[in-house]
Amino acid sequence: MKIDILTLFPEMFSPLEHSIVGKAREKGLLGIQYHNFRDYAEKARHVDDEPYGGGQGMLLRAQPIFDAFDAIEKNNPRVILLDPAGKQFDQAYAEDLAQEEELIFICGHYEGYDERIKTLVTDEISLGDYVLTGGELAAMTMIDATVRLIPEVIGKESSHQDDSFSSGLLEYPQYTRPYDYRGMVVPEVLMSGHHEKIRQWRLYESLKKTYQRRPDLLEEYELTAEEETMLAEIKEKND
Ligand code: 4GS
Numbered sequence: 001m002k003i004d005i006l007t008l009f010p011e012m013f014s015p016l017e018h019s020i021v022g023k024a025r026e027k028g029l030l031g032i033q034y035h036n037f038r039d040y041a042e043k044a045r046h047v048d049d050e051p052y053g054g055g056q057g058m059l060l061r062a063q064p065i066f067d068a069f070d071a072i073e074k075n076n077p078r079v080i081l082l083d084p085a086g087k088q089f090d091q092a093y094a095e096d097l098a099q100e101e102e103l104i105f106i107c108g109h110y111e112g113y114d115e116r117i118k119t120l121v122t123d124e125i126s127l128g129d130y131v132l133t134g135g136e137l138a139a140m141t142m143i144d145a146t147v148r149l150i151p152e153v154i155g156k157e158s159s160h161q162d163d164s165f166s167s168g169l170l171e172y173p174q175y176t177r178p179y180d181y182r183g184m185v186v187p188e189v190l191m192s193g194h195h196e197k198i199r200q201w202r203l204y205e206s207l208k209k210t211y212q213r214r215p216d217l218l219e220e221y222e223l224t225a226e227e228e229t230m231l232a233e234i235k236e237k238n239d
Helices: 010-017 019-026 062-070 091-097 115-120 137-145 195-213 217-218 224-236
Strands: 001-006 031-035 076-089 100-107 121-124
Touching: 001 062, 010 019, 010 031, 010 137, 019 137, 062 100, 062 115, 076 091, 076 115, 076 137, 091 137, 100 137, 121 137, 195 217, 195 224
Parallel strands: 001 031, 001 100, 076 100, 076 121
Antiparallel strands: none
């Protein structure tokens, strides 16, 4: 995957040099390039200006973004604008972006955008309903969630299959050694070696946690007959 990032603060992206994303770059599965659009600004290198019609704050000018964008070698990329007014990012969005060969991220900082910048863009995406100082952290989060889904980036194929959201349910509780830690013991079923009982217990716990914490996720989820029965029991017990 090829990722190009338009930003005033390329040095903010050092987290992407480490861990799984850093390794993906070393292995050649991923290339990331930064384009500081300040380098493209005409007019005394100003990247921003006052809004027509008046009002608070400054806006990123179209010209530096367009020129930086034009300078990128590209072939049919998804072009993502980070904006709290965009569609909210989630696991399904990450899975969609992971199918792409080329992504371009446009990060604002402090301020809003001249509306005409949006003509370059295929996707306006928000990280969530809160205001950041800039799009950089939002872009990094989306890149992290997307890159780990590229085949071969995460070694053990199965290691993200069971994660919360991948299945549509929240993850069941997990335990590792020792059996007894400060008087807190591991549920007996997990010590039983009975694979079918363990599977049922995990599914039940996943459903229970999802029902209690994120009932909105269950609205999207297609329950199997087994899951229907379990959920009815969970609702009845209500513990
Ligand atoms: C987000 C967000 C954001 C909005 C950038 C105000 C500076 C700021 N970007 N998801 N101007 N939430 N951007 O808050 O993507």
